[in-house]
Amino acid sequence: xxxxxxxxxxxxxxxxxxxxxxxxxxxxxxxxxxxxxxxxxxxxxxxxxxxxxxxxxxxxxxxxxxxxxxxxxxxxxxxxxxxxxxxxxxxxxxxxxxxxxxxxxxxxxxxxxxxxxxxxxxxxxxxxxxxxxxxxxxxxxxxxxxxxxxxxxxxxxxxxxxxxxxxxxxxxxxxxxxxxxxxxxxxxxxxxxxxxxxxxxxxxxxxxxxxxxxxxxxxx
Amino acid sequence: xxxxxxxxxxxxxxxxxxxxxxxxxxxxxxxxxxxxxxxxxxxxxxxxxxxxxxxxxxxxxxxxxxxxxxxxxxxxxxxxxxxxxxxxxxxxxxxxxxxxxxxxxxxxxxxxxxxxxxxxxxxxxxxxxxxxxxxxxxxxxxxxxxxxxxxxxxxxxxxxxxxxxxxxxxxxxxxxxxxxxxxxxxxxxxxxxxxxxxxxxxxxxxxxxxxxxxxxxxxxxxxxxxxxxxxxxxxxxxxxxxxxxxxxxxxxxxxxxxxxxxxxx
Numbered sequence: 001x002x003x004x005x006x007x008x009x010x011x012x013x014x015x016x017x018x019x020x021x022x023x024x025x026x027x028x029x030x031x032x033x034x035x036x037x038x039x040x041x042x043x044x045x046x047x048x049x050x051x052x053x054x055x056x057x058x059x060x061x062x063x064x065x066x067x068x069x070x071x072x073x074x075x076x077x078x079x080x081x082x083x084x085x086x087x088x089x090x091x092x093x094x095x096x097x098x099x100x101x102x103x104x105x106x107x108x109x110x111x112x113x114x115x116x117x118x119x120x121x122x123x124x125x126x127x128x129x130x131x132x133x134x135x136x137x138x139x140x141x142x143x144x145x146x147x148x149x150x151x152x153x154x155x156x157x158x159x160x161x162x163x164x165x166x167x168x169x170x171x172x173x174x175x176x177x178x179x180x181x182x183x184x185x186x187x188x189x190x191x192x193x194x195x196x197x198x199x200x201x202x203x204x205x206x207x208x209x210x211x212x213x214x215x216x217x218x219x220x
Numbered sequence: 221x222x223x224x225x226x227x228x229x230x231x232x233x234x235x236x237x238x239x240x241x242x243x244x245x246x247x248x249x250x251x252x253x254x255x256x257x258x259x260x261x262x263x264x265x266x267x268x269x270x271x272x273x274x275x276x277x278x279x280x281x282x283x284x285x286x287x288x289x290x291x292x293x294x295x296x297x298x299x300x301x302x303x304x305x306x307x308x309x310x311x312x313x314x315x316x317x318x319x320x321x322x323x324x325x326x327x328x329x330x331x332x333x334x335x336x337x338x339x340x341x342x343x344x345x346x347x348x349x350x351x352x353x354x355x356x357x358x359x360x361x362x363x364x365x366x367x368x369x370x371x372x373x374x375x376x377x378x379x380x381x382x383x384x385x386x387x388x389x390x391x392x393x394x395x396x397x398x399x400x401x402x403x404x405x406x407x408x409x410x411x412x413x414x415x416x417x418x419x420x421x422x423x424x425x426x427x428x429x430x431x432x433x434x435x436x437x438x439x440x441x442x443x444x445x446x447x448x449x450x451x452x453x454x455x456x457x458x459x460x461x462x463x464x465x466x467x468x469x470x471x472x473x474x475x476x477x478x479x480x481x482x483x484x485x
Contacts, residue, residue, distance in 0.1 A: 063241055065237060067238060072242065076245065076249060078249075079253050083252060086264070090260040093264075181400070
């Protein structure tokens with residue numbers, strides 16, 4: 001695989017991750033990660049849409065008038081999302097019910113439009129497809145990490161199978177109900193961002209404001 | 221990254237060109253969406269029907285793991301009931317009856333008077349489905365579809381009554397969007413297990429069944445009519461009480477159930 005292609009695919013997974021570096025797509029990461037199975041479906045749905053939307057926008061980039069480019073990109077994304085949503089309803093009925101509106105909300109996921117606008121509209125079809133795929137996988141990685149933490153600590157299960165037997169079932173684990181509520185996803189994502197930025201210090205942003213001590217004589 | 225060289229901007233930005241691109245993109249996208257909807261529709265409808273049937277079998281106490289839902293469903297007899305008179309409606313196929321579509325119809329549906337609309341559903345059909353479970357020809361359970369507003373969402377479920385038309389056999393909520401971790405107790409087995417044996421009407425025929433705020437004391441004289449609520453989820457609990465008050469009340473299946481009770485005694 002050539003180097004730009006490799007970079008388009010691999011970079012967004014850790015080094016240029018849409019969730020942890022750009023802090024995009026947080027809404028769905030909070031909402032669907034109470035358990036692992038719906039999160040996996042969500043990952044597949046978003047990755048499919050991101051890759052196909054990026055490739056489609058790239059395919060028409062040479063004829064796309066700039067005045068209507070955003071609405072055209074939204075139209076393409078929305079159509080793909082509807083197709084994915086309908087497919088889930090037909091083939092994964094139970095999970096699609098659990099995901100409820102959140103598959104539909106991929107339309108407004110900043111990751112998808114962000115990639116079509118900043119990458120798909122400037123690069124070749126193949127490269128754009130890989131970039132969408134890579135960003136989808138980067139999002140998926142975070143979603144899977146968060147969902148694993150939340151389901152395991154919140155219910156003591158993974159994919160519905162008992163890992164920690166809970167006190168209610170006569171075991172030892174007392175489930176942390178807070179992990180099933182949306183704020184806990186904030187905490188987990190925050191911890192992941194902290195961990196990644198501690199390891200890769202080049203991701204740490206410059207502070208926008210710096211609080212510094214003012215000497216008494218300077219204050220007046 | 222390979223940048224595409226700048227293109228002639230003028231021709232691309234002209235109004236006819238813009239309209240043409242917009243038209244063709246819309247055309248392609250709409251045919252994509254339309255064909256997906258048409259191709260997948262039968263499968264989705266089959267899924268939805270299967271889900272409703274599975275839940276009916278669940279409250280009917282007939283569900284077995286791994287069994288064929290449609291095969292088991294042959295043991296359940298759907299009937300249509302006229303809400304006003306409480307009698308069975310003949311001549312309409314219950315399998316083809318769609319309560320939601322009928323509720324919207326000006327002929328077959330009606331607006332619920334606001335003062336009676338405790339479950340906040342707005343409209344209902346004039347006829348309602350009931351599912352009868354028979355054993356050796358005798359009705360053993362009567363299953364009624366119920367729906368009503370909780371805290372965030374409309375709850376949809378089934379209540380199963382014993383053949384006396386007064387004792388709760390089971391209750392299932394198969395669709396809701398109440399708060400995860402708090403209000404979703406309505407779909408949990410532990411809470412569902414508190415319902416069997418509760419009674420709907422007292423000796424005077426007064427509707428008493430309700431979700432109680434807090435734990436029902438053992439010496440509560442109305443313990444037979446009260447189900448433990450969940451603290452922190454009072455409004456979801458009230459929603460369940462309201463939908464029972466509506467659907468088992470005089471404007472819902474009340475007249476039908478009183479007929480059943482009359483036949484039994």
